[in-house]
Structure formats: structure tokens, C-alpha cells
Amino acid sequence: MKVEFVNPFYKATKDIFKLMLNIDPQRKDLKILEDMIPGREVSVLLGITGHLQGGVMFSFPMPMSLDMIKIMSGMDINIIDNFASSALGEIGNIIGGNALTELSKHNLICNIIPPQVFVGEHRSLSLANQKALLLTLTTSIGEFDLSVFLKTGQ
Amino acid sequence: MWKDSYSIGVDLIDEQHKELFHRVWEFARVIRSSENWEDRLEQVKETMDFMKDYVITHFNDEEEYQEEINYPDIEIHKQAHAKFREGINQYVELFEKEGLTEEKIQEFGGKLMTWLIVHVGKMDQLIGEFVRSQGGQNNES
Numbered sequence: 001m002k003v004e005f006v007n008p009f010y011k012a013t014k015d016i017f018k019l020m021l022n023i024d025p026q027r028k029d030l031k032i033l034e035d036m037i038p039g040r041e042v043s044v045l046l047g048i049t050g051h052l053q054g055g056v057m058f059s060f061p062m063p064m065s066l067d068m069i070k071i072m073s074g075m076d077i078n079i080i081d082n083f084a085s086s087a088l089g090e091i092g093n094i095i096g097g098n099a100l101t102e103l104s105k106h107n108l109i110c111n112i113i114p115p116q117v118f119v120g121e122h123r124s125l126s127l128a129n130q131k132a133l134l135l136t137l138t139t140s141i142g143e144f145d146l147s148v149f150l151k152t153g154q
Numbered sequence: 155m156w157k158d159s160y161s162i163g164v165d166l167i168d169e170q171h172k173e174l175f176h177r178v179w180e181f182a183r184v185i186r187s188s189e190n191w192e193d194r195l196e197q198v199k200e201t202m203d204f205m206k207d208y209v210i211t212h213f214n215d216e217e218e219y220q221e222e223i224n225y226p227d228i229e230i231h232k233q234a235h236a237k238f239r240e241g242i243n244q245y246v247e248l249f250e251k252e253g254l255t256e257e258k259i260q261e262f263g264g265k266l267m268t269w270l271i272v273h274v275g276k277m278d279q280l281i282g283e284f285v286r287s288q289g290g291q292n293n294e295s
Contacts, residue, residue, distance in 0.1 A: 019271075019272065019275045019276055020268070020271050020272065022159070072267060072268070072271060073155055073179065073267060074179065075155075075179070075182060075183065081260060082256075082257050082260035082261050082264065083185060083186050083260040083261075083263050083264040084264060085264065086260065086261040086262075086263070086264025086265050087264035087265070087267055088264075089264075090264060090268040090269070091268060094268070094272055
């Protein structure tokens with residue numbers, strides 16, 4: 001797992017947050033995890049296949065995820081229903097798509113497996129028991145985690 | 155849902171975008187309402203029919219405008235429209251096959267809102283930038 005695989009996802013996250021929410025996330029901590037675990041209440045998991053294989057996960061506190069949908073929709077949102085969950089998944093999908101476009105410039109061709117959204121904490125996803133990098137990002141509406149576990153495929 | 159920052163400075167397109175955002179907001183309100191699903195179904199169907207037609211009209215108008223101004227990235231933009239239409243059509247086909255369920259309609263609504271914001275907030279802004287770079291015909295559609 002190379003640290004440089006994280007950068008395209010970090011950059012795409014910043015771009016899409018700016019575009020969709022007018023929020024500019026800042027890097028806080030970078031940690032190594034033994035496994036990818038949704039450390040916060042609402043998580044979006046993207047599977048990656050191709051030259052790189054593994055997964056990327058965004059993990060948000062509940063109030064932040066509700067605020068994100070509120071900013072986008074202009075509506076009062078108090079629960080992660082299918083509408084909110086689908087919008088969060090699609091934000092993850094778009095960030096992932098942009099990151100993969102960036103990786104393809106370095107001849108790493110990958111595809112995204114459609115996002116899964118989890119509501120609830122500490123549910124182990126056990127992605128091959130490989131180490132993942134966890135980047136914590138701060139924003140004006142809360143802190144969230146971007147975890148990346150990618151290894152070079154066949 | 156509409157924000158002034160989404161404006162590209164071309165009246166015809168901005169007005170259509172405002173209408174699209176308004177309709178998607180209205181759609182989201184109906185599909186997220188706690189009222190009985192059967193009672194909301196008629197309104198959902200009407201909005202779906204309107205959206206299908208209006209998205210096509212809007213994309214056609216926008217592409218026609220891009221041709222008029224010799225927009226250099228028209229082909230990239232047409233591809234983005236085709237992808238957007240394909241995304242809608244996949245759900246239309248699903249609804250035709252499996253009927254309109256609240257779960258799937260909400261899923262579609264969440265995606266539709268996200269696609270619209272990304273498309274208008276990013277791709278369409280490039281049209282406005284091009285118009286301004288050409289000496290600015292903005293607001294004179």
C-alpha cells in the first residue's frame with residue numbers, strides 16, 4: 001500500500017466538497033490502520049478493481065452527514081433515509097471516479113464497484129486484513145475520515 | 155436547492171437550470187414526505203414524466219446553444235449529457251419493470267440531485283467561462 005495512492009482521493013475529495021458543499025476540507029492526521037473499520041456513524045465504501053485492488057471508505061459523524069444533505073438539498077434532513085443514503089453514496093462514487101481519472105494518467109486503470117452506505121459504528125469490513133491508511137479531514141461542519149486500502153493487482 | 159453560484163450568465167440556460175432544480179427539489183420533498191405512499195404516487199409519476207421530457211428539452215437547447223457559440227468542448231459536454239440521460243433511463247426501465255417503489259424512487263431522487271449539482275456546478279460553468287473569454291455575451295441569450 002503506497003501513500004501516493006491516497007493523494008488522488010484526497011484531492012478529488014477536496015474538489016467535490018468545494019463544488020457540492022462549498023466546503024474546503026483540510027488534512028489533520030494520517031494513521032495506519034490494521035483494517036478498514038467505519039469509525040464513525042455513516043460510511044460510504046467504494047470497492048476498487050483493476051490495476052489497483054481494494055477499497056476506499058469515507059466515514060462521517062451522523063450530524064455531518066445530515067448537514068451535507070441539508071446543504072445540497074436545502075431541505076431539513078433528520079434521518080439518513082434512502083434519498084440521503086443514495087446522495088452520499090453518489091458523492092463517494094463521483095469522488096472515486098475523479099480519483100481514478102487521475103490515477104489513469106499514471107497508467108493505473110481501475111473501476112469502481114457501486115458504493116455501499118453503512119449506518120452504524122465499528123462494523124469491521126475485514127478487507128483482506130491488510131493495512132489501510134486513514135486520513136482525518138476537518139471541515140466547518142465536522143471531521144471525517146478517508147481510509148484507503150489499495151494494493152497493486154495482477 | 156438552487157444557488158446563485160450555479161448561474162452561468164446565459165439567461166436561457168440559467169432559467170432552465172432554475173426550473174430543473176425547482177422540480178428536483180419538489181420531487182425530493184414529495185418522495186421524502188411521511189404521507190401515505192399510495193397518495194403520493196400520482197405526483198411522483200407526474201414529476202417523473204415531466205423530468206424525462208424536460209431534461210431532454212434542456213439538454214437539446216443547451217447543445218444547440220453550444221453549437222451557436224462554437225463551444226470547443228461540445229463533444230465532451232454531449233457525452234456528459236448522454237451519461238446523465240443513461241442514468242435516468244436505467245431507473246425509468248427499472249420502474250417500468252418493477253413498478254415505482256418508495257425505496258427505489260428515493261434512491262433515484264438522491265442520485266438525480268447529486269448528478270444535477272455536479273453537472274451544473276462543474277460542466278456547465280465551463281460554458282459560462284468560455285462565453286466570458288470570448289468577450290462576454292452573458293445575459294444576452
